[in-house]
Each structure stands twice: as structure tokens, then as C-alpha cells.
Amino acid sequence: MHPVRAETLRQLRQSVARIDPGLHGLDSRPPLALGIDAVDAVLGGGFAYGALHELAPAMPVDAAAATGFALALAARCKGHVLWLQSDFGRRENGALYGPGLDLFGLSLDRLIILTATHGDGVLWAMEEALRSRAVGLVVGEMPDERVADDGTAARRLAFTARDAGGLGLLLRPRPALAPSAAATRWQVAGAPGTPDAFGGLGRTTFALSLTKNRRGSCGCWLIAWDHHERAFQPALSVGVAAAADDRSDRPPLSRVG
Amino acid sequence: MWLRRLTTDRIARRSAASADAPLAVVANIDQALRITALNDAAARLRLSVGMALADARAMYPALPVAQADPEADARLLAAIAEWCDRYTPLVGLSPPDGLLLDITGCVHLFHGETALCRDLVRRFAMQGFSVRVAVADTVGSAWGVARYGNDVVVVPGGQREALAPLPLAALRLASGTIDALAQVGLKRVADVLDKPRAPLAARFGVEFLRCLDRALGREDESIMPRLPIPAAIAERRFPEPIAREDDVLGTIEQIAHDLRELLERRGEGARLIQLALFRADGQVHRLEIGTAAPLRDPARIRRLFTDRLAALGEACDPGFGYDMVRLSALVTERTDPPQTGFACSDAEDDAELAHLVDRLGARFGLRRVTRLEPQDTHIPEFAVMAVPAHAPRAPHAPTEQADYHHDSLAPPRPVRLFERPEPVDVTALVPDGPPLRFRWRHVLHEVARAEGPERIAMEWWHDAEGAPLTRDYFRVEDHGGMRAWLYREGLYGSEVARPRWFLHGLFA
Numbered sequence: 001m002h003p004v005r006a007e008t009l010r011q012l013r014q015s016v017a018r019i020d021p022g023l024h025g026l027d028s029r030p031p032l033a034l035g036i037d038a039v040d041a042v043l044g045g046g047f048a049y050g051a052l053h054e055l056a057p058a059m060p061v062d063a064a065a066a067t068g069f070a071l072a073l074a075a076r077c078k079g080h081v082l083w084l085q086s087d088f089g090r091r092e093n094g095a096l097y098g099p100g101l102d103l104f105g106l107s108l109d110r111l112i113i114l115t116a117t118h119g120d121g122v123l124w125a126m127e128e129a130l131r132s133r134a135v136g137l138v139v140g141e142m143p144d145e146r147v148a149d150d151g152t153a154a155r156r157l158a159f160t161a162r163d164a165g166g167l168g169l170l171l172r173p174r175p176a177l178a179p180s181a182a183a184t185r186w187q188v189a190g191a192p193g194t195p196d197a198f199g200g201l202g203r204t205t206f207a208l209s210l211t212k213n214r215r216g217s218c219g220c221w222l223i224a225w226d227h228h229e230r231a232f233q234p235a236l237s238v239g240v241a242a243a244a245d246d247r248s249d250r251p252p253l254s255r256v257g
Numbered sequence: 258m259w260l261r262r263l264t265t266d267r268i269a270r271r272s273a274a275s276a277d278a279p280l281a282v283v284a285n286i287d288q289a290l291r292i293t294a295l296n297d298a299a300a301r302l303r304l305s306v307g308m309a310l311a312d313a314r315a316m317y318p319a320l321p322v323a324q325a326d327p328e329a330d331a332r333l334l335a336a337i338a339e340w341c342d343r344y345t346p347l348v349g350l351s352p353p354d355g356l357l358l359d360i361t362g363c364v365h366l367f368h369g370e371t372a373l374c375r376d377l378v379r380r381f382a383m384q385g386f387s388v389r390v391a392v393a394d395t396v397g398s399a400w401g402v403a404r405y406g407n408d409v410v411v412v413p414g415g416q417r418e419a420l421a422p423l424p425l426a427a428l429r430l431a432s433g434t435i436d437a438l439a440q441v442g443l444k445r446v447a448d449v450l451d452k453p454r455a456p457l458a459a460r461f462g463v464e465f466l467r468c469l470d471r472a473l474g475r476e477d478e479s480i481m482p483r484l485p486i487p488a489a490i491a492e493r494r495f496p497e498p499i500a501r502e503d504d505v506l507g508t509i510e511q512i513a514h515d516l517r518e519l520l521e522r523r524g525e526g527a528r529l530i531q532l533a534l535f536r537a538d539g540q541v542h543r544l545e546i547g548t549a550a551p552l553r554d555p556a557r558i559r560r561l562f563t564d565r566l567a568a569l570g571e572a573c574d575p576g577f578g579y580d581m582v583r584l585s586a587l588v589t590e591r592t593d594p595p596q597t598g599f600a601c602s603d604a605e606d607d608a609e610l611a612h613l614v615d616r617l618g619a620r621f622g623l624r625r626v627t628r629l630e631p632q633d634t635h636i637p638e639f640a641v642m643a644v645p646a647h648a649p650r651a652p653h654a655p656t657e658q659a660d661y662h663h664d665s666l667a668p669p670r671p672v673r674l675f676e677r678p679e680p681v682d683v684t685a686l687v688p689d690g691p692p693l694r695f696r697w698r699h700v701l702h703e704v705a706r707a708e709g710p711e712r713i714a715m716e717w718w719h720d721a722e723g724a725p726l727t728r729d730y731f732r733v734e735d736h737g738g739m740r741a742w743l744y745r746e747g748l749y750g751s752e753v754a755r756p757r758w759f760l761h762g763l764f765a
Binding site for chain 1: 606609610612613621625626628631640641643666667668670671672673674675676705706708732734736737738739740762763764765
């Protein structure tokens with residue numbers, strides 16, 4: 001196509017999308033890529049905008065790992081991030097800690113935190129935030145008491161996200177069994193990182209398992225987060241054979257006699 | 258405005274006694290029960306304030322008596338002042354039983370001063386209060402004429418003539434001064450009006466002359482308003498009270514249009530908007546909305562109040578309906594209309610974000626929408642503070658990056674922090690070895706790797722008693738990959754005999 005015509009078309013598409021954002025597929029932001037080819041290929045480029053994605057810890061002890069994965073995605077996305085939690089979730093799982101977030105890669109002036117009184121407030125605020133398109137990423141922590149009423153809430157959020165084109169992450173307290181309208185469903189667990197040269201803690205490592213994917217197949221991966229570069233890296237699982245020592249090729253001399 | 262029988266009216270409103278029955282209110286003064294207030298029927302019986310109850314009972318054995326309650330009177334006066342807000346926003350209290358209203362500029366809404374006074378008296382009579390109203394140029398003359406005079410409206414500039422026949426108590430003097438003046442033979446205001454001032458000041462004090470000057474208007478006196486004066490006000494009155502929420506919200510949008518014009522003329526936008534709903538039966542509901550950026554747009558104001566009313570739910574009960582709705586801009590800030598350009602999405606995004614923050618604040622309360630700001634302290638739990646998202650950014654942010662080693666592979670600070678560190682059972686080598694295993698929330702974790710200790714001592718410049726103990730922080734990872742931030746509280750041997758362990762945070 002003629003380059004000028006293509007450019008004109010693109011501009012027209014953008015202006016139409018601004019007038020009526022309800023038309024799907026016109027105002028699409030590029031998906032939020034993780035940076036690891038294997039995962040991005042399965043996802044179709046990355047976390048798709050205009051959709052709701054669900055994260056859950058594989059075991060209750062991995063709750064902080066799920067938070068960490070959500071924060072890593074937030075560090076990679078552009079624009080402001082709105083984090084929604086409830087009073088109960090704050091007491092039970094701990095509040096977000098500023099210096100830790102900063103060191104994780106998410107700068108504090110991009111983050112806005114809302115502490116609602118109940119889970120209903122979290123869902124309402126998530127819907128409003130997705131609809132307003134003012135923030136780049138909305139993360140909502142669903143506390144326990146809403147577990148019984150999963151399906152409708154998630155479906156409403158998915159529809160709102162699709163209409164408005166925002167990216168929503170729903171953090172559940174445990175993996176849900178019922179089918180949902182989310183675009184992808186993840187289970188996150190912490191994994192021991194490769195120790196560094198001195199035997200200390202290695203990089204933050206996540207064991208991701210994609211259990212539902214609308215655009216492709218599922219899979220399990222082990223990835224590590226580099227908080228200096230704000231990038232994911234593939235991680236080797238611990239348990240590889242120990243590196244070979246440097247030994248000489250001759251056996252040691254032994255005294256005879 | 259003088260509420261003549263405030264105390265007895267308060268009691269009479271609650272009780273079923275008829276208006277003709279006498280009622281006296283007594284309090285314990287100087288070890289005797291004395292009458293502090295009377296109603297009209299009791300005054301007709303020639304009882305007076307200050308008379309001992311024993312004497313009164315001697316005259317009328319069956320006199321109904323009630324206990325004095327000054328706090329209840331003060332509360333009632335405050336509630337009446339709230340209600341009088343519908344006439345003017347400048348309402349001041351003149352305790353114990355008076356109110357001062359500054360009606361400059363409000364009179365045209367009521368078709369004249371006399372009509373306003375009549376309306377006031379009528380409404381109060383409907384509520385069961387007897388009141389005397391006087392309108393004058395100065396506070397002092399209005400006070401005196403209401404209590405001691407007969408006029409209702411004093412012509413502008415006519416304070417002298419109005420005050421002349423009144424007794425000296427009309428000047429709000431201390432009773433000692435009044436007695437001293439009476440001894441000299443000065444009983445009416447006319448007597449002191451033309452006397453030379455220097456001897457009066459020398460004999461009775463400067464305060465006396467100041468009261469006189471204030472009443473005559475030679476010296477300025479202003480009313481201390483109960484509530485802060487808003488920068489801009491717009492209101493609507495209804496002959497038929499409205500109760501439906503849709504009507505209220507529609508009215509808010511219309512009033513917001515008027516408010517916008519007022520603000521545009523001044524070049525300002527509102528940061529704090531108050532909605533006052535005056536119920537038909539006297540109560541006033543006030544709702545406030547704070548915004549992050551100066552706001553003028555009526556549709557957005559309506560949306561914010563929709564969220565706030567939804568959050569209040571049943572607490573805001575219209576009763577019989579609202580007969581007046583008023584929007585006031587309490588805090589305003591200068592705002593210029595944004596320069597729209599060809600490709601200016603940044604300003605729009607900022608405005609959208611500010612509006613979203615406003616809406617969330619309206620729904621949940623402004624304190625729950627927060628931003629984190631780093632603080633300049635090494636104690637972990639205070640290293641960051643949650644500030645409301647509205648508050649302006651601190652001009653500089655202290656950087657503590659220099660303290661942490663840059664080349665660590667794992668972040669040195671956890672992602673989640675518990676407000677109260679959770680106690681854990683830890684097996685560790687004494688005196689200061691890293692933990693080997695720990696039990697948290699009934700689950701046993703075996704430590705595979707640990708890094709530390711990072712010693713954080715509490716602030717020694719605080720008092721020595723109850724000084725918090727030194728903490729040794731460890732970053733531990735168990736075999737499953739879970740990472741935690743544990744600390745030992747207290748140095749073994751030097752501070753405590755058995756240090757305790759806590760889990761303060763979790764790493765990702």
C-alpha cells in the first residue's frame with residue numbers, strides 16, 4: 001500500500017478509536033511482552049491489552065511470589081499503575097513496601113494504592129479504573145470472601161477491560177477451579193534461584209504455569225527477574241550437576257614403600 | 258437575634274406540658290439551688306432569675322422545676338446556627354443564647370430586611386422558640402436593640418437614636434462596670450453618649466469606651482463565623498421539598514453551572530467543594546468532596562457527588578425532603594485553561610488520572626487513596642509513608658540507594674511488609690547465627706540459604722527507657738523457593754537473655 005495512504009489510514013483509525021472506543025481491534029496497544037521468546041510466542045506477543053488476566057499462587061505460601069510477578073509486569077508496563085487491596089488482604093498478606101518496590105524496579109511515583117474496606121469495593125474500583133483508561137495497569141487483589149462468587153465478577157471485569165482497552169490483573173488468593181472469562185490464567189510459585197558466586201541468594205525466580213490461554217497452548221516455565229534491567233530472563237532449575245572442578249590430568253603421586 | 262427563652266424552650270419542646278404552665282430551671286450556685294431561667298408564664302408570676310428555689314417554692318409550692326444543662330443549651334444553639342446557615346453563611350454565636358448573622362448582600366433574596374425578620378420569627382415560632390430579632394449597622398447596636406429595645410430594623414446610621422433610650426446593659430458591659438456607673442447616676446446610654454471621654458476612661462476603664470464605640474460604629478467589630486467562609490456559593494431553594502436522589506443530583510449539576518461562572522470570573526477552580534442539604538425539618542447534611550486538581554466542570558462535580566452519596570447510602574436520609582441545596586467552594590486554586598495543541602495527550606491523561614483519583618476518593622474516602630513516599634529514616638517500618646494521592650509531591654525524595662549494595666542479585670528489601678511483625682519459632686545458633694529452620698503460621702520451613710545479618714539499631718537519641726531493641730535482619734530462602742525477611746530482636750547477652758524472632762516481610 002502507498003506509504004502516505006497507510007499513514008492516513010492509521011491516523012483515521014486512531015481518531016475513530018478516540019471517538020468510539022467500543023469498536024474492537026482498532027485502538028490496540030501492543031501487548032505487554034515478557035521478553036522471553038518461549039512465553040511470548042505462546043501468548044501471541046505478550047499480555048494482551050483489552051483483557052483480564054488472572055494470577056494465583058500455586059500454594060498459599062507462594063502468595064508473595066504472585067505479588068512479585070504482578071509487580072514485575074507493572075515495572076515493565078508504561079503509565080501509572082493502580083493497586084487495589086482490601087483491609088483484610090492488607091492485614092493478612094502484608095502491605096506493599098515502598099523501598100522493596102523501588103528496588104524491584106517499580107518507581108514509587110507511578111504507583112497509586114487504594115485500600116478499600118471490603119472486596120466489593122475492590123471490584124467496583126477495578127471496574128471504574130478499567131473504564132476510565134487513565135492508568136496503564138490495574139491490579140486488584142481479591143480477598144478470600146469473594147471466592148464463592150467468582151464467575152460474575154470476573155466476567156464483568158473482562159467485558160469492561162475489553163470495551164475500554166485496559167489491562168487488568170486479578171490476584172486471587174488460591175487457584176480457582178470454575179471457568180472464567182479471563183484471557184489467561186496463571187499459577188505462580190516461588191522457585192529457588194541459582195545461588196550467586198558466594199553462595200548467597202540468587203535472582204528472584206518464578207515457576208510459572210499457564211493453565212488457560214485463549215490464544216494458544218499452555219505450558220510451564222521457570223523465569224528469573226532481573227531488577228536492575230527490569231527484564232525477565234530464563235532460569236535454569238537448580239539441581240543441575242555441580243560444575244566440574246579444575247583437576248590436573250595426572251593422579252597425585254603416592255609414596256610407595 | 259436573641260432567643261429569649263432558649264433553656265425553657267428546649268425543655269418545653271420535649272415535654273408535653275402546655276405553654277401556659279410555668280417552668281423554672283435551677284442550678285446549684287453557691288451551695289443553694291437558684292433559678293437560672295424562666296419561661297414566660299413563670300416570669301408573669303413575678304419570679305426572677307437568681308432567686309433561690311426555696312423562696313420560689315415558698316411562693317408557689319407546685320412550681321415545675323428542671324435541672325440546668327448548659328451543654329445541651331450550647332448544642333441546641335449550635336444546631337440553630339446550622340439551620341440559620343440558610344440565610345447567610347456568616348453566622349456567629351453570641352453565647353449563651355444569641356446568634357449574630359451578617360446579612361449584607363443576602364437581603365435581596367428575601368425581599369427586604371423586614372420580610373427577612375418576619376420570616377425568621379415565623380419559622381422559629383413554628384419550631385417552638387420565642388425569638389427577638391433586630392437588624393442594625395453594627396453588632397453592638399443590634400445586640401442591644403434585640404434585647405432591650407422595641408425596634409426591629411434600625412435605620413442605617415441611626416444607632417445613636419436607637420441606643421439612646423436603652424439601659425446601659427445593652428452595651429454588653431461587665432456587671433461590675435454597670436454597678437459602678439449606676440452608683441454615679443448613669444443609667445441609660447443617653448447619659449454617657451455626650452460625656453467627655455477621658456474621665457470616663459480613667460474611672461471605668463478603657464473597655465467601657467470600646468464597647469460604646471463599637472456599638473456606635475466608630476470602631477469596627479466583625480462577627481466570628483462558626484464555619485469557614487467559602488470562596489464561592491451557589492444555591493437553589495424549593496417551595497416544595499425534593500427528596501429523590503436523581504432530583505438532588507440534577508440540582509447539583511445546575512448549581513454547578515452557576516458555580517462555574519463565579520469561579521471562571523475569578524480564574525480559579527475548586528479544590529474542596531461542600532454540598533449543604535437543608536432538610537425541611539431543620540437538619541443540615543453537609544458532604545465534602547476534595548479534588549486533586551482545581552475543578553470547574555459541572556458533569557464531573559455531579560459524578561463525584563454521585564459516588565459520595567452512593568458511599569453514604571442510608572446515612573443521608575432526606576426525611577421530608579430538602580428545601581434548599583447549596584454548593585460552596587471552600588478552597589479554590591488558580592487554574593488556567595489548558596492550552597490545547599495538536600498532539601497533547603499528556604495533559605489529558607493527567608487530567609483523567611486526577612479525575613479517577615477524585616472519584617475513588619469520593620467513594621472510599623480521601624485517606625484510602627495513597628501514594629508511597631520514601632522517608633529519611635533507617636528504621637524499616639517508617640522508611641516509607643503513605644500520603645494521600647492528592648497531596649503535592651515532596652520537592653526532593655531522599656535516596657537511600659547508596660546504602661544498598663548494587664551488585665546483589667536479589668533485592669535487599671522485601672516486597673510485602675507486615676504492619677505487625679509476626680512472631681516465629683526459629684532454631685538458630687547462639688549468639689548470632691542465621692536461622693536454620695523456622696515455623697511460621699504452623700508451617701515448618703527449612704532454610705536452604707540465608708544472607709545477613711543486617712544490623713539495624715533503633716534510634717538511640719530517643720529516651721533510654723523502653724528503648725527498642727537492636728534488630729539483626731536475615732534474608733532466608735527455604736527449599737521450596739519462598740523467601741522471607743526475618744529478624745532477631747535484641748542482642749544475645751547484652752540486651753536480652755532470650756532474643757525473639759519475627760518475620761517482618763516477604764520477598765517475591
